[in-house]
Amino acid sequence: MPHTLFDKIWDAHVVREVAGGLSVFYIDRHLIHEVTSPQAFDELTARGLTLRRPGQILATADHNVPTRHQDQPIQDPLSRSQVDKLTENCARHGVELFGLGHPYQGIVHVIGPELGLTQPGLTIVCGDSHTSTHGAFGTIAFGIGTSQVTQVMASQCLLLDKPRRMRITVDGELQPGVSAKDIILHIIAQLGTGGATGYFVEYAGSAIRSLSIEGRMTVCNMSIEMGARGGLIAPDATTFQYLHGRPFAPQGEAWDRAVAYWQTLFSDEDAQFDAELHFDAAAISPMITFGTNPGMGMPLAASIPALPEAAEAPSFEKSLRYMGFAAGESLLGKEISHVFIGSCTNSRIEDLRTVAAYVRGKHKAAHVEAIIVPGSQQVARQAIAEGLDQVLAAAGFELREPGCSACLAMNEDKIPAGAYCVSTSNRNFEGRQGPGARTLLASPLVAAITAVEGRLVDVAEYV
Amino acid sequence: MEKFTTLRSGLVPLPIENVDTDQIIPARFLKATTREGFGENLFADWRYAADGQPKPDFVLNEPRYQVHRILLAGKNFGCGSSREHAAWALYDAGFRVVISSYFADIFRGNALNTGLLPLQVTPGELRELFALVEQDARAEVTVELPGQTLLVPGRREPIRFELDAYKKECLLNGYDDIDFLISQESAITAFEQQRTWVF
Ligand code: SF4
Numbered sequence: 001m002p003h004t005l006f007d008k009i010w011d012a013h014v015v016r017e018v019a020g021g022l023s024v025f026y027i028d029r030h031l032i033h034e035v036t037s038p039q040a041f042d043e044l045t046a047r048g049l050t051l052r053r054p055g056q057i058l059a060t061a062d063h064n065v066p067t068r069h070q071d072q073p074i075q076d077p078l079s080r081s082q083v084d085k086l087t088e089n090c091a092r093h094g095v096e097l098f099g100l101g102h103p104y105q106g107i108v109h110v111i112g113p114e115l116g117l118t119q120p121g122l123t124i125v126c127g128d129s130h131t132s133t134h135g136a137f138g139t140i141a142f143g144i145g146t147s148q149v150t151q152v153m154a155s156q157c158l159l160l161d162k163p164r165r166m167r168i169t170v171d172g173e174l175q176p177g178v179s180a181k182d183i184i185l186h187i188i189a190q191l192g193t194g195g196a197t198g199y200f201v202e203y204a205g206s207a208i209r210s211l212s213i214e215g216r217m218t219v220c221n222m223s224i225e226m227g228a229r230g231g232l233i234a235p236d237a238t239t240f241q242y243l244h245g246r247p248f249a250p251q252g253e254a255w256d257r258a259v260a261y262w263q264t265l266f267s268d269e270d271a272q273f274d275a276e277l278h279f280d281a282a283a284i285s286p287m288i289t290f291g292t293n294p295g296m297g298m299p300l301a302a303s304i305p306a307l308p309e310a311a312e313a314p315s316f317e318k319s320l321r322y323m324g325f326a327a328g329e330s331l332l333g334k335e336i337s338h339v340f341i342g343s344c345t346n347s348r349i350e351d352l353r354t355v356a357a358y359v360r361g362k363h364k365a366a367h368v369e370a371i372i373v374p375g376s377q378q379v380a381r382q383a384i385a386e387g388l389d390q391v392l393a394a395a396g397f398e399l400r401e402p403g404c405s406a407c408l409a410m411n412e413d414k415i416p417a418g419a420y421c422v423s424t425s426n427r428n429f430e431g432r433q434g435p436g437a438r439t440l441l442a443s444p445l446v447a448a449i450t451a452v453e454g455r456l457v458d459v460a461e462y463v
Numbered sequence: 464m465e466k467f468t469t470l471r472s473g474l475v476p477l478p479i480e481n482v483d484t485d486q487i488i489p490a491r492f493l494k495a496t497t498r499e500g501f502g503e504n505l506f507a508d509w510r511y512a513a514d515g516q517p518k519p520d521f522v523l524n525e526p527r528y529q530v531h532r533i534l535l536a537g538k539n540f541g542c543g544s545s546r547e548h549a550a551w552a553l554y555d556a557g558f559r560v561v562i563s564s565y566f567a568d569i570f571r572g573n574a575l576n577t578g579l580l581p582l583q584v585t586p587g588e589l590r591e592l593f594a595l596v597e598q599d600a601r602a603e604v605t606v607e608l609p610g611q612t613l614l615v616p617g618r619r620e621p622i623r624f625e626l627d628a629y630k631k632e633c634l635l636n637g638y639d640d641i642d643f644l645i646s647q648e649s650a651i652t653a654f655e656q657q658r659t660w661v662f
C-alpha cells in the first residue's frame with residue numbers, strides 16, 4: 001500500500017495503540033529552553049520521577065536572554081533567575097546545555113539544524129510552537145505544552161491522536177524578489193489562521209524542491225500559523241548536503257547507512273492525502289501582513305481587502321483599528337519606524353546575506369531603527385567571517401547577539417506602543433513585539449528595502 | 464490535576480475570533496518558574512491600561528461577570544504559541560471551562576492537561592450562547608461532563624459536545640497522561656531496542 005512521508009515516519013514511532021484512537025508515540029529528540037521547562041522539571045521532581053533519556057535532550061537559553069552584553073550577568077532579575085534555573089536543572093539532571101557564552105548557543109530551532117541534530121526520519125518536540133521548523137529535513141517535529149514536556153522527560157513518549165494529512169504543492173518558478181517567506185505568507189493568507197487545524201502538512205512541488213534548506217525551514221516554521229500540527233518536506237540531495245559534516249550528523253560508515261535510509265523517506269506515488277492544495281509559484285508576490293494575525297496578509301502592492309462577511313467583521317475591524325489601517329487602503333508609502341530582522345523564521349546566515357547584499361553601499365533612513373539579531377552564535381561568527389557585520393554597520397543596522405529578541409519581546413528588545421515594525425518574524429499578534437506595537441510581517445528582502453526607504457515601497461521596482 | 468464532573472455557572476462573553484495565546488498571557492509575564500499567579504495577568508493588555516489601572520469596558524473588569532467561571536469565546540480560540548501558561552492563567556483566574564466553536568490544537572491539549580475543559584460547540588450554538596448572555600448576563604448554564612451535555616436555560620434540548628473518551632476519564636478522575644505513560648515502561652523499552660533510524 002502506498003504511504004505518505006508523514007505516515008512512514010509516524011507509524012514507525014508508534015510504540016502501541018491504545019483505546020480511543022490514541023497512540024503511545026515515541027520521541028527521538030527533545031529540545032528545551034528556559035521559559036517552558038522550569039515547571040516541567042519541578043513537576044518531575046515533585047512526582048519523584050527522573051529523566052528517562054537525558055542524552056536525548058538538548059537545552060539552550062534563547063527566549064529570554066538579552067541581545068547585548070551576553071558576557072555580563074543578566075540585568076533583569078526575573079530573566080536571570082529563569083536562565084539560572086535552566087542551568088541548575090540541566091546540571092542536576094545531566095542534560096547538555098548550550099547556554100549563554102557557549103559557541104553553539106542560539107534560537108532552539110536554528111541550532112538543532114545547524115548542529116546536525118535535526119535529521120530526516122526523526123521525531124522532535126520542544127515546548128515551542130515553531131518546532132515545526134525542523135520538518136524541513138523530513139522530520140516529524142511539533143510544539144508541545146509544558147505538561148507534555150514533563151511527559152517526554154519522564155517517558156520519552158506522548159499520548160497522541162494521529163493528525164490528518166494535507167499536501168500543499170507549489171509548482172513553478174518564483175518571480176525575482178520573492179522568497180520562501182512570501183510563499184508561506186501567501187499560503188497562510190489563502191488558508192487563514194485555522195485553515196490547517198488538525199493536519200500535518202507536507203510541502204511539495206518544484207518551487208519547494210528548489211528552495212535551500214534555510215528557505216524550507218522558513219516555510220515549515222510558519223505551518224503552525226495556519227493551525228497545522230506541523231509541516232514537513234521530503235529530504236533530498238539538498239538536505240543531505242546541508243547535513244554532511246555537521247557536528248552531530250552521522251559520520252563515516254554511519255553516514256552512508258543514514259543516507260540510504262533517508263532516501264526512502266518520500267510520499268509514494270499514489271499515496272492518499274486527506275486534503276490537497278495547489279499553488280502557482282509564479283503568482284506569488286512579495287507579501288506583507290496588515291492585521292493582527294498571520295492570515296491577514298496580502299501582496300505588498302495590493303490594497304487591504306474590504307470588510308469580510310458579517311460574522312467575521314468585528315474581529316477584522318478590531319484588528320485594523322489596532323493597526324491604524326482602513327479597509328481598502330494601500331500600504332505603499334506608509335512610514336515605518338522600526339525594522340526587525342531575526343527570529344527562528346529568518347535569522348539564518350542566508351537571511352543575513354540577503355539583507356547585506358541589498359544594503360551594501362546604502363544607508364537606512366534616518367528615522368528608522370533597524371536591528372538584526374542572528375539566530376545563533378554560529379550564524380553570528382559566520383556573518384563576521386564574511387564581513388557582513390561591516391556592511392550592516394556601514395548601512396546603520398545594529399547587529400545584536402543571538403536570541404529570540406523582539407520576536408516575542410520577553411527581554412528588553414521591545415517595539416514602542418503605536419510604532420510600525422516591519423519584522424521577519426512569524427507573529428503579528430497584538431502586543432507580540434511589545435504592548436501596543438504594530439507588526440507587519442515580511443521577508444528579509446522587504447525588511448531591508450523598507451529600512452533603507454523608511455517607508456513601504458513596491459519591491460518590484462527595487463529588484 | 465483537579466477532578467471535573469459538573470459545573471453550573473454564568474458565562475463571560477468574549478466575542479472575538481482567533482484569540483491568541485499572546486493575548487491570553489503576554490510573553491513578558493512568562494518569566495515565572497512556577498505555575499501559579501498567572502491569573503492576575505490574564506488578558507493583561509486588554510484588561511489594564513498602561514498605568515496598570517483596570518479598563519472599565521473590558522469584560523473581565525465588569526462586576527456582573529466576576530463570579531462566572533465559563534469563558535465564551537469566538538472561533539479558533541488559543542491559536543499561536545504553545546505556552547501552557549495560557550491555560551494556567553485562565554485556570555488561575557477561576558475559569559474551569561472555555562466554550563468556543565473551534566480550538567487551536569496545542570491549546571486544547573494544554574487545557575485538558577491543566578484541568579480546564581475546552582468545550583466545542585457548533586457555530587450556530589455559539590451564536591445562541593452569545594445571544595443568551597446578551598439578553599441576561601446572569602444566565603447560568605450547566606456543564607455535565609459524564610453525559611457530555613451543556614444545559615442551556617430556555618433551550619429545549621441540551622447541547623451535546625464531543626470529547627475523547629480517554630481525556631474524559633482523565634478529567635473525571637483528575638489524572639493526567641504521565642501516570643499512563645509511566646505504566647507503559649516495558650513496551651517503551653522494547654521499542655527503543657529496535658529503533659533503526661538513529662545513526
Ligand atoms: S524566535 Fe520567536 S517564534 Fe522562534 S522560538 Fe523564539 S520566540 Fe519562538
